[in-house]
Amino acid sequence: MYVTPIDLELEFFAKMGRWNAFQKIKKQIKPMKKMLIIDTYNFLHRAYHAIPSTFRSADGQPTNAIYGFTSMVINVLDQIKPDYMVAALDGREPTFRSVDFTAYKAHRKPMEANLESQIPAVFEIIDSFGIRKILVEGYEADDVIGTVATKFKGKVDIIIVSNDRDLWQLTGNGVIIMVPGKKGSIEWMGEKEVDAKLGFEAEKIADYKGLRGDPSDNIPGVYGIGEVTATNLIKKFGSIENIYKNINEVKPDSLKEKLLDNYEQALTCKKLAKIILDVPFELSLEDCRFNAFNKGNVGEVLKKYNFKSLIRRLGLEDGSGNNRESSIPDNQLTLL
Numbered sequence: 167m168y169v170t171p172i173d174l175e176l177e178f179f180a181k182m183g184r185w186n187a188f189q190k191i192k193k194q195i196k197p198m199k200k201m202l203i204i205d206t207y208n209f210l211h212r213a214y215h216a217i218p219s220t221f222r223s224a225d226g227q228p229t230n231a232i233y234g235f236t237s238m239v240i241n242v243l244d245q246i247k248p249d250y251m252v253a254a255l256d257g258r259e260p261t262f263r264s265v266d267f268t269a270y271k272a273h274r275k276p277m278e279a280n281l282e283s284q285i286p287a288v289f290e291i292i293d294s295f296g297i298r299k300i301l302v303e304g305y306e307a308d309d310v311i312g313t314v315a316t317k318f319k320g321k322v323d324i325i326i327v328s329n330d331r332d333l334w335q336l337t338g339n340g341v342i343i344m345v346p347g348k349k350g351s352i353e354w355m356g357e358k359e360v361d362a363k364l365g366f367e368a369e370k371i372a373d374y375k376g377l378r379g380d381p382s383d384n385i386p387g388v389y390g391i392g393e394v395t396a397t398n399l400i401k402k403f404g405s406i407e408n409i410y411k412n413i414n415e416v417k418p419d420s421l422k423e424k425l426l427d428n429y430e431q432a433l434t435c436k437k438l439a440k441i442i443l444d445v446p447f448e449l450s451l452e453d454c455r456f457n458a459f460n461k462g463n464v465g466e467v468l469k470k471y472n473f474k475s476l477i478r479r480l481g482l483e484d485g486s487g488n489n490r491e492s493s494i495p496d497n498q499l500t501l502l
Contacts, residue, residue, distance in 0.1 A: 198323045198340070201454060202248035203311050204297070205328030206255050209235055210288060212329070212346065214281045229471055231284040236291050236468070236476055242327055242344070243295075243459075245352075250322060251456035253292050254310040257303035263438050270438055273384050287471065294467040295459045302445050308332055309442035315341050316443040318451055332383075334360045335371040335441055366400045373406045376436030385435050388428040395421065406436050 213234025221230035263270045292299055300310050308330070315324045315336050324341040326333055333343055338357035345353040360368040378396035379387025387396070399416075403409040409416065410429060416422040425432065465482040477483050 199249040200246060201250040201252070201314075201318055201322045201324050201451075202242065202246050202456070203314055203324065203326045204239070204242075204251070204253045205307055205311060205326065205330055205333070206253045206288075206292075206299075207307060208328045208330050209238055210281070210285070213238060214278075214284075219280065223471060228280045228284060229287070229473075231281055232287045232291065232471060233473055233476070235288050236473065238346075239291070239295060239297075240476065240479060246325055246344075248325070248456050250318075250451060250454040251297050252314055252454050253297045253299045254307040254314070255299060255301035256307045257301055257305060259303040261304055261306055263306075267385075267434060267438055269384050269386075271383050290467055294463045296456065296463075298454050298456075300447065300449070302447050305442060305445050309445050310447075312336055312441035312443045313445040313447070314449065314454075317449065318454075321451060332371070332439070332441065334364075335368050337368045365397050370400050370405065372436050372440035373404075374400050375439035376406045376432045376434075379435060380439060383438070385438050386431065387435050388424055388432050390424045391421075406432050 210231055214231035217230035217234040219228060219230055221228070221233060223229050264272075289299065300314065302310060311326055311328075311333060315326065318324065319340045322340075325344055326336065326341065327344045327346070329345050329347075334355055337343060337355060337360050341356075343355040345355055347353055355363075357368050360371075364371070364374070366374065374396050375385060375387065377388050377391050377399060378393055379385045391399075399409055403412060409425065413422060413425065416425060461480065461482055464480065465477060468477050468480075468482065474483070
């Protein structure tokens with residue numbers, strides 16, 4: 167269950183025996199409504215690799231990613247109970263990052279055919295639940311997530327579900343990351359948790375990657391600068407721009423030379439790593455409203471793919487049908 171900072175403070179009052187104060191404060195506080203943002207392809211890849219590839223439809227088509235994705239959505243809806251919900255998607259067209267730096271993510275293998283073939287069905291699942299999909303060509307899902315969070319933070323609590331660390335730079339001001347772990351564990355990352363884990367503020371992550379680089383996205387950073395040096399530079403100077411403004415204060419001279427030799431690359435890498443917060447699209451809070459999903463629509467889609475265990479979890483079974491759903495070990499269902 168999602169626990170807000172206000173919930174923790176109220177619990178503290180109650181535990182300290184200040185029951186009257188607890189009751190008074192609880193009446194005065196109007197809980198913020200919650201917006202849940204799903205990093206869709208992060209969910210999808212996680213589901214695809216967690217559920218066996220032998221999980222297929224009656225005609226032999228792979229359905230493991232569809233099943234795992236749907237299971238994750240059901241779990242997170244049960245835990246968060248959002249008032250608003252968005253599924254962020256990557257566009258198919260090249261982004262400004264790959265235009266500015268052709269090596270960006272160039273080392274990644276193309277999506278497997280068995281996963282790509284399941285995407286239309288995943289979109290069908292999202293639509294059946296009544297979740298608002300957002301895709302903007304030329305931008306990544308991270309940029310969509312950052313823009314949605316920026317638009318609505320302060321108006322609602324923002325919960326982003328993803329284990330993509332790039333999104334940590336969005337934490338703070340009512341934005342928190344729900345990080346799915348193994349065997350159903352969940353880690354909550356707010357700005358304090360990010361600071362404690364990284365050693366610097368969440369908003370400095372792009373500066374850090376501009377120096378250190380990010381092998382997962384093929385961002386090189388400054389050659390010869392590792393994690394410790396990058397962290398120390400960020401702690402001392404705060405940003406890449408400020409490092410170069412005070413370049414004569416950088417010691418030793420060998421480090422200063424590395425920075426001077428890679429000035430343009432450091433700035434480019436920071437730009438690649440920084441999430442865009444103003445992607446051009448129109449969206450109102452009402453557009454994202456999530457009411458109780460239409461059980462008839464969801465049940466119809468789940469029956470189409472013969473996901474009988476999910477139908478039972480949602481209480482939608484009608485006792486009809488004798489087709490058997492492929493069995494999945496319990497330890498592979500704990501995606502969230």
